[in-house]
Amino acid sequence: MGEVAQKQNIIFQWLFWEFFEMPRKLLRIWRNFLVFFLNYFSTPFLIKTFFSHWRRYKWSYGRGFEIGRYLEVFVSNLISRTLGAVLRLFLILFGLLIEIFIFFAGAFVFILWLILPLILLAGFKIFF
Numbered sequence: 001m002g003e004v005a006q007k008q009n010i011i012f013q014w015l016f017w018e019f020f021e022m023p024r025k026l027l028r029i030w031r032n033f034l035v036f037f038l039n040y041f042s043t044p045f046l047i048k049t050f051f052s053h054w055r056r057y058k059w060s061y062g063r064g065f066e067i068g069r070y071l072e073v074f075v076s077n078l079i080s081r082t083l084g085a086v087l088r089l090f091l092i093l094f095g096l097l098i099e100i101f102i103f104f105a106g107a108f109v110f111i112l113w114l115i116l117p118l119i120l121l122a123g124f125k126i127f128f
Contacts, residue, residue, distance in 0.1 A: 018117060026113055030106035037102055041095030046088045053077065054084035 008016075038044070058080060061073050 019114070022113065023110065026106075026110050030102075030110065033102050033106065034099060037095065037098050041091060041098065043092055043095045043099075046092050046095075049084075050088055051081050051085050053080040054087060 058077050061070060
């Protein structure tokens with residue numbers, strides 16, 4: 001709070017803090033949580049590498065051409081890519097589920113913060 005806030009009375013300082021400063025901080029915190037969990041689950045990276053081999057397990061075809069070896073390596077690499085895609089799909093879905101939860105929890109906290117003074121006034125009216 002700058003010089004302007006120091007010249008105001010305490011009610012105006014509280015109103016400024018309650019409805020301007022803290023909502024801005026809450027939005028920043030909410031955004032940080034969303035970005036953190038997006039990076040924690042590596043969702044953009046998992047989407048980019050969706051069909052990559054699982055844990056880089058891949059087999060080389062080697063030199064020469066043997067149909068049996070070629071089919072064995074092809075099937076092994078196909079299984080590795082399929083396993084990678086399935087596991088990445090589950091990780092992406094779980095990460096998005098967490099993101100949705102954080103989004104709605106943040107919206108709830110933000111709205112609750114804005115109506116908290118009304119809840120306080122209603123509580124005073126009930127008890128007095």
